[in-house]
Structure formats: structure tokens, C-alpha cells
Amino acid sequence: MPKGLSGSYTHKLDGKGRVVLPAKFRYELGQSVMTTIGTEKCIHVYSMEEWEAFQTRLSQMRSGTRNGRRLSVVIMASAQESEIDSSGRIMLPKNLRDYANITQDVSINGAGERLEIWDLATWDIYWNETTANILDMAEGVGWL
Numbered sequence: 001m002p003k004g005l006s007g008s009y010t011h012k013l014d015g016k017g018r019v020v021l022p023a024k025f026r027y028e029l030g031q032s033v034m035t036t037i038g039t040e041k042c043i044h045v046y047s048m049e050e051w052e053a054f055q056t057r058l059s060q061m062r063s064g065t066r067n068g069r070r071l072s073v074v075i076m077a078s079a080q081e082s083e084i085d086s087s088g089r090i091m092l093p094k095n096l097r098d099y100a101n102i103t104q105d106v107s108i109n110g111a112g113e114r115l116e117i118w119d120l121a122t123w124d125i126y127w128n129e130t131t132a133n134i135l136d137m138a139e140g141v142g143w144l
Contacts (some may be wrong), residue, residue: 005113008109011105017093019090019092021084021108025108029047029093031083033045034081035079035080035081036080037074037099041099042100042122043083046114048117050114051079054114066113100119100120101122102119105119105120106119107120
């Protein structure tokens, strides 16, 4: 069970929409993963065990508010299982690639219990904007 996926790696999609997961992540994720829509124009990738835990949290959220129900529906509707092939690749479904504006170069980032796969140019913008305000964010969440 992934307890702390971390690190950032740059890769390219192949012509069939597959991407190689770094070996470090493959070891922690297992034989297959669930891919789904991310909240910030990226693709979330979960181990099957983490996906089950996430579904439990999602079902609790679904019953609370209209936005919770709507978010749950789009997450579940976009979810797809993907086997990690013998070359360490997973398929990124076209609907998710379109959502995240992924065409070729990607950044694969550990995000604790999941991976996030970003279009590389979008990730660079996100990284620069976020790190420019890191002190304010840290203070705002009580990290400092």
C-alpha cells in the first residue's frame, strides 16, 4: 500500500497514449492502477488498495451536498483501471488526456497516496505559481 508516493519525473507519451511509470512508483502501486480526473487539470493515479479507500471517502462526500454528488459522478465516470504492462507502461485514456491537455511531455509526481500526471508545460506553470507563494501557504495551513 503506498503510504507516501514522492518525487517528480518527466516522461513522454508514446503514440498509443501510454506512459512509462518510474520503477519506484511501479513497485509501490502494484500490478494495476485506477486513473481518474484530477481536480487541477491533471490525472490522478491510485493503487487498487488506495482506490478502494478513496471510494469510501467519496461515497461519504456524495451524500452531503450537491457539489459532492456532482464531483463524485465525474470522478467515477472518468475512472478506468489500467494494467501496468511488462514495459512499466499504463494507458492514459483519451478523455483524461484531453481534460489534462496532455499531448506528449508529462510530469509524473508523487502526491502522497496517489500519483498526479500533468502536461509538463502546465506543471511548470503550476510549480512556479505555487512555489512563489510557498511561505504564505505554509503559514496559512499552520505548517510554520
